[in-house]
Amino acid sequence: MSASLFRPERLFPMRLLYYLLPALSLAASPVPPVSAQTPDVAPVSAPAVLNSPFVVKPYLQWGNPDVKDAAKRLSVVWHAPDDTSAKWAVEVRRKNKWTTVPKSPAFQTVRVTTIEPHRVYTAELSDLTPGLANPYRVLRNGSPVFEATAMPPKSSGQKSRIVVFGDCGVNSAEQKAIAYQTYRAKPDYVFVTGDIVYGRGRVSEYRTKYFPIYNADNATRYDGVPLLRSTLFVAAPGNHDILHPDFDQSPDGLAYFLYWKQPLNGPALIAGGPNTAPFVGDVNSQNAFKAAAGSAYPRMANFSFDYGDVHWTVLDANPYVNWSDPGMQEWLRQDLKSAQKAKWRFVGFHQPGFNSSVKHFGEQQMRVVAGLFEQGKVDLVLNGHVHNYQRSFPLRFVSAKGQKNEGRKVDGTWTLDKVFDGVKRTKPSGVIYLVTGAGGANLYNPEQQTKPESWQGFTDKFISETHSLTLIDVDGNRLRVQQVDQEGKVVDTFTITK
Ligand SMILES: [Fe+2]
Known part of the structure; x- marks a missing residue:
């Protein structure tokens, strides 16, 4: 969404009443009620609640793994x-014995303008036992101050469950409801399709609109859930996260590059070079950010990783990136080429190329790489930016003037597979594009849900009257996708098989 039009969520009495109604549609729910869950998302960390030694409590990240032991x-x-x-120090419990992890925690000191200097510590939980929720704890001066569990990443051949949503960090009741449904679904990991934190991706905003909600000590639908400590989150950066690096307005902005630890295997971008956002504002604040971000900026804007049977390619779709650039295209081509042995290939980024909402309709810049997705046999593309849910027919796209940067609007022709129904006919011809940006911010174009005549020809499903998340179960040659609303009700589902 554009910053100028963004309005923070407000809680109206009627909306509160709505949430307090106990009529959950559990019969239709894809996940059991919380009370029936096994406690492998541990609601622990009691020592940290009082007199906390943390500025932000521990949360799991990919880091930048050596591929050999990534699992x-x-x-x-x-x-x-x-x-x-x-x-x-950090310890992992194996066979009822706490063992210190081999590498001491490393830290980067964040000294950005307007924020008290603090350290961002990273420790590697190595040699985790596969298939188990491994207990780990963090110690300060020899005393345990935090404890949780970490499920190691799945290897190829293992089933995995993913929750995907975007456009979330506004501190709204809807964000908390989607967080709660995510917790109930017990995913192996969560992928955020960008606009992680509004309105400028600032350190100060992470502290009120992200960490307290996804890393609360207890699970409630009204406050937050203890997810981040035990469930890996991965994210693509959105426009609200990194598009406007104005160090006069937001001296503590670009926190994406300070707080996320994601693979640094994308194109080797250079600060201030092509395909990065131009910095403006106070130069001292710019330099303070660069010192704190280190090698993460700007490289972490694009990356790829493997989890279970899925290869993920994560792209920066912000408009300062020219995806017609031969170097950027070559990186994407090679990344997908190297992933042809993976059973499934997903691509995640923020601004959707194929969107039927009136809102953001013209921002089609990512259509220029649709052909590369098709060549690379991508199965699913997952986007946000548009605050609703949309599913395309399997589609193939040819740009009107070839794969050139034609500005943000990209005309062309699409070929649709309308034989695929996701139920009986489950082998799509083409790429399925999902917009899943209803993770907490105000919904876009609710009036279009019941007006299919307002949708583009490529759109099969359009749900804009409710917040929702995407739940993906990867099981060998079968992929089951469900869209789950804030009450836990399945509002769309389809299956892909190979
Ligand atoms: Fe956005």
Whole structure:
């Protein structure tokens, strides 16, 4: 959404009443009620509640793994005061014995304007036991101060469950309801399709609209859930996260590059170079950000990783990126080429090329790589930016003037597979594009849900009257996708097989 039109969520009395109604549609729910869940998302960390040693409590991240042991490790990240006397350590419990992880936690000090200096610690949870929720704990000066569990990433051949949503961090009742449904679904990991935190992706905004909601100590639908400590989150950066690096307006902006630890295997971008956002504003604040971000900026804007049977390619779709650039296209081509042995290929980015909403309709810049997705045999493209849910027919696209950068509007022709129905006919010809940007911010174009005449020809489903998340179950040659609303009701479902 454009920043100028963004209005923070407000809680109306009627809306509150609506949430307090106990009539959950559990019969239609794809997940069991919380009370029936096994406790492998542990509501622990009691020592941290009072007199917390953390600025932000521990959360799981990919880190930048050596591919060889990627399935056995994860990173845990926490923020702490800039205290030189504190000695931090991490232990993993194996066979009822706590064992210190081999590498000492590393840290980067964040000294950005307007924010108290703090350290972002990262430790590698290595040699995790596959298939188990591995208990881990964080110690400060020898005393345990936080405990949770980490499920190691799945390997190829193992089933996996993914929740996807975007456009979330506004501190709204709807964001918390979607967080709660995510918790109930017990995913292996969560993918956020961008606009993680509104309105400028600032450190200060992460502290009120992201960490407290997804890393609360207890699970409630009204406040938050203890997800981040035990469930890996991966994200694509959106426009609200990184598009406007104005260090006069947002000296603590671009927190995406400070707080996320994602693979640094994308195109080797250079700060201030092509396909990066131009910085404006106070130069001292710019330099403070660069020092704190280190190698993450700007490289972490694009990356790829494997989880279970899925290869993910994550792209920066912000308009300063020219996806007609031969270097960018070559990286994408090679990445997908290298992933041809993966059973499934997903691509995630923020601004959708194929969108039927009136809102953001003209922002079609990512259509220029639709042909590369088709060549690379991509199965699903997952986007946000548009705050509703849309599913395309399997489609193939040819740009009117070839794959050139024609500005944000990209005309062309599409070929649709209308034989695929996702039920009996489950082998699509073409790429299925999902917009799943209804993770918490105000919904776009609810009036279009019941007006299919207002949809583009490529759109098969359009749900804009409710917030929702995408739940994907990957099971060998079968992919089951469900769209789940804020009450836990399945509002769309389809299956793809190979
Ligand atoms: Fe957006």
